Amino acid sequence: MKAIALAVTIAAAPAAVAIATVSHTAEPFSPYVDEKGNITVPEDFRNWSFIGTWGVATDEEDQVGSKGFHNVYVRPETAAAFRSTGRFPDGAVVVKELLKAATDTMTTGEISYATETDGWFIMIKDTKGRFKGNPLWGDGWGWALFNADNRAKTVTEDYQADCLPCHVPAKQDDWIYVRGYPALKK
Template identity: 50%
Template sequence: MKVNFFLIVILVLILSACTKNKEKVIPSEVTKETKMTNEVYSYFESGSNDGVMSVPENYREWDFLGAWAIDGDKGSKGIHNVYASPGAVSFYQKNKYFPDGCILVKELMNTHTEYLSTGLVSRANENEGWFVMVKDAKNRFPDNPLWGDGWGWSFFEAGKMYKTVSTDYKANCIACHVPAEKDDWIYVDGYPVLKLE
């Protein structure tokens, strides 16, 4: 009987230690291996329920949606690389809309242009900032000026991943997305991976 009691005490101590070491996942810690509800990472299930956005530190490990080349006088003056949080691409491929809580990160890079054996070539050079969008199908933050029209919207300057310079998505963000309003404000035609099934 003393042995059984002793084993029960040890099991309780082990289980309580395991429970204490569990931490909520924040967006900067999300990887493709992160356990997700229905295999789709959700910003709202990560402990980030206050509407404050940041640039996830490991976004380059996420699904790559595509890139945009910004025309310059000679070559490209910028390249925008776009990433989606784990599970968002496969969810979109099946359902034709982005899942609630998914995060899109657009990384803005300036370019270096030079003549190479293939001709005039522009390549990504240095980071100029990020745009971050979080899908919010439930309008969770109606009084927050960075949230509305189904998304959270923010711009972050280079080197400042945790403090947005955006103050109001209607004034700072949505104007560039008006041509894509019919596609939930996202230029889905620029991302061929979303068309795969």
């Protein structure tokens, strides 16, 4: 039906159709965001650029090492854009994967290593303020946390309460803790 309607319009008003066609076939804002602003965890982020990791020290008195790791990924083009401009481009996706860890004595010493996934924190750059009124979007980003058992539905209800206060120390760096990401340095 659409094709027929389009053909008719083409005959009637070629210029108008050119515009309509462009907007119709335009790339969606992000493959990980639907039209309402719902965010999902990218399937293939482990093939992206791994930009850095945070080791969470154990708080058990009789143990050493890390009890978890936070591994952070962006797409290669995002890392390249950040290195050249110092900014995250519109649509940039930052994935922080939460992993459990184990610590063993190995031939290299006392070593902690990542085991299972616990969940994902996602931020998606939005320079245009697209989702006004959606409590997951604001301050230039979409914000969402996912538990490991559901990549499609966030457990975050309101980024201003659930995310923002803890990111205030990184506000001057567009809310991102850039000091932990060697791969974003020039």
